[in-house]
Every structure is written in structure tokens, then in C-alpha cells.
Amino acid sequence: MAPLTLHPLVDNGLTKGSDNFSGGKLHCHCPSNKVEVTITGNVLHNHACGCSQCWKPAGSLFSVIGVVPINNVKVTANEDKLAILDKSATILRYACKDCGVHMFGRIEKDHAFKGLDFIHVELSDEKGWQEPQFAAFVSSIIEQGFDPTKIDDVRYKFKSIGLEPYDVLSPPLMDALSTFTGKKLGKL
Numbered sequence: 001m002a003p004l005t006l007h008p009l010v011d012n013g014l015t016k017g018s019d020n021f022s023g024g025k026l027h028c029h030c031p032s033n034k035v036e037v038t039i040t041g042n043v044l045h046n047h048a049c050g051c052s053q054c055w056k057p058a059g060s061l062f063s064v065i066g067v068v069p070i071n072n073v074k075v076t077a078n079e080d081k082l083a084i085l086d087k088s089a090t091i092l093r094y095a096c097k098d099c100g101v102h103m104f105g106r107i108e109k110d111h112a113f114k115g116l117d118f119i120h121v122e123l124s125d126e127k128g129w130q131e132p133q134f135a136a137f138v139s140s141i142i143e144q145g146f147d148p149t150k151i152d153d154v155r156y157k158f159k160s161i162g163l164e165p166y167d168v169l170s171p172p173l174m175d176a177l178s179t180f181t182g183k184k185l186g187k188l
């Protein structure tokens, strides 16, 4: 079987982030007039995501996505090239209209993760971003055409790199979502 290309930040093993990383600039893939988004500080909960909605580099089965407080995210060039991909999604993904790269995703509705933006650190040249911590929505790649009989090879590859594979989010993040819902329903 051809080697699995999960994501460039995962395939050759993880590079640990720096504890005192101060942030960096994300750029879209346009050859000129790039959209630039300046991020202050590091990402949290960085992870691989196999869902069909998150932006993936060409040839990769997974996206790598982490969160930052929205106040740490500023569009610093070519903002006019950004448009929301799907206004009905929970995460409003701001993508470059020319190259299609997702620059950040924002939640406006009442949600456990409102206040955090979702970003892809490989769009930055700076080194020190937190390395991926786990793999999420692994089975979702089957919906996009991945052979279901080979999905355990994907799980095995993530584990061999040190990333636990999940078919939704990690238990702490699922607990945060459920706690939010429980409180909203008045059960907690």
C-alpha cells in the first residue's frame, strides 16, 4: 500500500512546540497579495481533524487545527479577499476567495468554544507552535472516500506517532461540550 499521508506536521513525527512561543503570521497560498493573519501567542488543543469541513493541505487526509482566543487574531493584510465559506456552519470558516485556504474559523453562536478561533499553524513559517496533541474525527475520512477496510492502518499510524485517534473530539473536549449542554438544559 502507498504510504499514508496524514498531514505534513504528523507524517515524519512531531516537532515539539516551544513553551514561550510568542506567535506568528499565517499566510494564504496565493502567489501575491496574500491574506495575512497575525496571531499573538501559541495555539491550544492543536489536533488532526479528519472531518470534511476543515481545510486540508493538498494530498493530506487530515487537517491540523488548533485554537486561540479571538482577541489574539488580527487580519493584517488583504482582508478583502476573505469570505465565510458556509454561513450556516457552527464554525464560520473565513477562506481566501482566490486560493481557498481557510485562514481562521470563528464561532458566533452560543457554544462551549465561543471566544476561540480555529487556525492552521502550517500556514506560518515561524517555529514553536504547539505540536498536534491527538487525532479527531478519524472515521470521518471514510465519508470522503477513504477505504473503510484500511481505517485501522490510519489509527495505527497516529498511535505510532504518539497521537491517540478518536472518532469525535478527545474526551476532555467532549466533556467540555457536554458540560456546556448540561448547564444550558439546567441539568448541572
Ligand SMILES: N[C@@H](CCC(=O)N[C@@H](CS)C(=O)NCC(=O)O)C(=O)O
Pocket (backbone or CB within 6 Å): 049, 050, 051, 052, 053, 054, 089, 090, 091, 092, 137, 140, 141, 143
Ligand atoms: N462526519 C462529519 C463531521 C463534521 C463535524 O462534526 N466536524 C466537527 C469538527 S471540525 C465540528 O465541530 N464541526 C462544526 C463545524 O464544522 O462548523 C464530516 O466529516 O463532515
Ligand SMILES: [Zn+2]
Pocket (backbone or CB within 6 Å): 028, 029, 030, 034, 035, 096, 097, 098, 099, 100, 101
Ligand atoms: Zn489566497
Ligand SMILES: [Zn+2]
Pocket (backbone or CB within 6 Å): 049, 050, 051, 052, 053, 054, 063, 137
Ligand atoms: Zn474538522
